Amino acid sequence: MATERRSVWRVGPESNWTTVLPVTFIIISLLSLLVLPIVVATRTARMRHEITIAAEPARSAANRIQNNLSAEPDKVISFQVTGQQQYRRQYDQLILEERSDDEALGRLAPQLSPDVSRDRERLVAAMQIWHSGVDRSEFLAHQLPAEVFTSRLFEQHPSYEQALLAASELENQIHRAIEDRLTKIRDVERINVVLTIILSLLALTSALLVAGLGRQMRLLAREAMRRRQEAEQIAADAQSARDAAEREERRAAFLAAAVQELASSLDLAHAVTTLAKLFVPNLAEICAIDLHDPDGTLRRVAVAHRDPARAAELSRTIDTIITDVPEALMRVMSEREVKAIGASSPLLRYLTGSDADEPRSLLAVPLVSRGEILGVVTAAAPVGQVFTREDAALAAELARHGSLAIDNARLYLESQQALRAREEVLAIVSHDLRNPLNAITLATSLLQTSGSTSGEDREQLDIIDLSAQRMRRLIEDLLDVTRLEGGKRLPIEPAAVEVEPLLSETYELFKAQAATSGTSLQYEAAENLPPVYADRHRILQVLSNLIGNAMKFTPSGGTIRFGAETQDSEVLFMVSDSGPGIPQEHLGDIFNPYWQAKRAERMGAGLGLPIAKGIVEAHGGRIWVESEPGKGTRFYFTLPVAEANRSVSVPLAEESPAHR
Numbered sequence: 001m002a003t004e005r006r007s008v009w010r011v012g013p014e015s016n017w018t019t020v021l022p023v024t025f026i027i028i029s030l031l032s033l034l035v036l037p038i039v040v041a042t043r044t045a046r047m048r049h050e051i052t053i054a055a056e057p058a059r060s061a062a063n064r065i066q067n068n069l070s071a072e073p074d075k076v077i078s079f080q081v082t083g084q085q086q087y088r089r090q091y092d093q094l095i096l097e098e099r100s101d102d103e104a105l106g107r108l109a110p111q112l113s114p115d116v117s118r119d120r121e122r123l124v125a126a127m128q129i130w131h132s133g134v135d136r137s138e139f140l141a142h143q144l145p146a147e148v149f150t151s152r153l154f155e156q157h158p159s160y161e162q163a164l165l166a167a168s169e170l171e172n173q174i175h176r177a178i179e180d181r182l183t184k185i186r187d188v189e190r191i192n193v194v195l196t197i198i199l200s201l202l203a204l205t206s207a208l209l210v211a212g213l214g215r216q217m218r219l220l221a222r223e224a225m226r227r228r229q230e231a232e233q234i235a236a237d238a239q240s241a242r243d244a245a246e247r248e249e250r251r252a253a254f255l256a257a258a259v260q261e262l263a264s265s266l267d268l269a270h271a272v273t274t275l276a277k278l279f280v281p282n283l284a285e286i287c288a289i290d291l292h293d294p295d296g297t298l299r300r301v302a303v304a305h306r307d308p309a310r311a312a313e314l315s316r317t318i319d320t321i322i323t324d325v326p327e328a329l330m331r332v333m334s335e336r337e338v339k340a341i342g343a344s345s346p347l348l349r350y351l352t353g354s355d356a357d358e359p360r361s362l363l364a365v366p367l368v369s370r371g372e373i374l375g376v377v378t379a380a381a382p383v384g385q386v387f388t389r390e391d392a393a394l395a396a397e398l399a400r401h402g403s404l405a406i407d408n409a410r411l412y413l414e415s416q417q418a419l420r421a422r423e424e425v426l427a428i429v430s431h432d433l434r435n436p437l438n439a440i441t442l443a444t445s446l447l448q449t450s451g452s453t454s455g456e457d458r459e460q461l462d463i464i465d466l467s468a469q470r471m472r473r474l475i476e477d478l479l480d481v482t483r484l485e486g487g488k489r490l491p492i493e494p495a496a497v498e499v500e501p502l503l504s505e506t507y508e509l510f511k512a513q514a515a516t517s518g519t520s521l522q523y524e525a526a527e528n529l530p531p532v533y534a535d536r537h538r539i540l541q542v543l544s545n546l547i548g549n550a551m552k553f554t555p556s557g558g559t560i561r562f563g564a565e566t567q568d569s570e571v572l573f574m575v576s577d578s579g580p581g582i583p584q585e586h587l588g589d590i591f592n593p594y595w596q597a598k599r600a601e602r603m604g605a606g607l608g609l610p611i612a613k614g615i616v617e618a619h620g621g622r623i624w625v626e627s628e629p630g631k632g633t634r635f636y637f638t639l640p641v642a643e644a645n646r647s648v649s650v651p652l653a654e655e656s657p658a659h660r
Helices: 002-082 085-112 114-136 146-207 209-262 268-279 308-317 327-335 345-352 389-432 434-449 455-485 499-517 536-553 608-618
Strands: 286-292 298-305 339-341 362-369 372-380 495-497 520-525 532-534 559-567 570-577 623-627 633-640
Touching: 002 085, 002 114, 002 146, 085 114, 085 146, 114 146, 209 268, 209 389, 268 286, 268 298, 268 372, 268 389, 286 308, 286 345, 298 308, 298 372, 327 339, 327 345, 327 362, 327 372, 339 389, 345 362, 345 372, 362 389, 372 389, 434 455, 495 536, 499 520, 499 536, 499 559, 532 536, 532 633, 536 559, 536 570, 536 608, 536 633, 608 623, 608 633
Parallel strands: 520 559
Antiparallel strands: 286 298, 286 372, 339 362, 362 372, 495 532, 559 570, 570 633, 623 633
């Protein structure tokens, strides 16, 4: 009995270990399988709720800010080109929307991450710099001359790029916050699945522990190894993707800096030299740039080498005409595609002018702009290195921007030459034609004062004198338009000028012409008009141009009215007619030099309105037109009152070479 009892007590603990422990494991596993999905569902629901109420609205707000920022330069340029106030209002609306979205981001960013809040603060700072630059540069205050606007816009462009970059970084950071939460959700769900599988396996293993515990452990170990290998593979793929993204980011940064450097000047020598320095040392060890001359010959214009001594030696080949072009380069220029060429002795000799260089990988890149071949870039890699497909793609992109810079520099040079030629012609017009005109005018005056001249001859002399005066006015108009097209203001000599006598004198100038054409000419001056700070002769020219233009298009029996009234710190002048009016599609063209509607053919040179605009703007005023077909046309312009401008120095325009 004692022995049997001892046997029972010896077996009892083993039985408890093999039965109670598996049952306990099974119970715990089943309870976990019930509780775990509830916990996981609660947590994932909370994180999805965060994405819905915070992350997605924040991403939408950041995207709208970026879109509005992208649209702002369009509104600024549209305002400068057209002068229409709707673009300024649209720009202001974009600012209001950006502020509203920024306030929403201010509320939502703390719920996402500190990085989102930090990037939002950077975006606000960058936008403030850009917007203050727009205000400081007066882009939306009034229309600027094209050169001034272009220069100021170029100065403000880096701040605009910083604002866009900050908006993009903010949106990316919000995306990362969303992805972080989605990743956490996926991780939790993955853990839930894994734990569910594990707990199920534990329950099954516990039930079969006695029979197959060892086998189950081996299966679990094999499963763990497989997952580890998958995780390692995923990590390797992620590292490869990260490396590729970093390479692409460096490439984009390099191209952005290259574009900025190439666009920094319109000088052709600067463009080709900069392009060569961008190839060396960033892509190659040796580089040469050859461009086509107008006669089709190929001329070397720039070289670069990593070794300064070799660079100085190669620079002696600059400006030489290439007579023996390798066939490989001819094929590259005809096919207009980048070619990576192996160790080619003729091409290397063409590049360096020597047979002593070691063989190396070569790259030929055509320069193409507006569908025309400008030339070719030839580059050599360091010894032992080979140009890759990525190098060829980067070289092609760099050559594309370089071609644009070279083409722009050539066009600018041609435009400057055309301007100089035009100014020389106008110098001849203003000098050589005035001398015979003065002789004609003097001879006419002498004949008019002569007592032996008959009445019929006097009429012919009057016609000659009027024609000479008209030719003199045309010469002056051409010179004025030349100044305006050159970006200069017309020369003025401002002083305090009474408005009512100015209107009266204008009326006296045109009343005889109005009576002859059967047109009613009327003027009206408001009471207590203050004097304007202006050049009396120039303002008479403006009124004469506007009234003369109205008389061309007002039929017999029509009415022309002009007058002035006070408006704030300015005097508003108005000239209206009862003519046929101007179609809406032509209102934006009437102030362009030499433009005429079809109905105005042979009725003038098309210079009166642009000159009037230039004179008014030289005084710091504004001029505009309102018209509706069939209801006449109304021209308005403003001039500053004398009291507000006596201490203001109105800039005198520098005379053009043609005028001198």
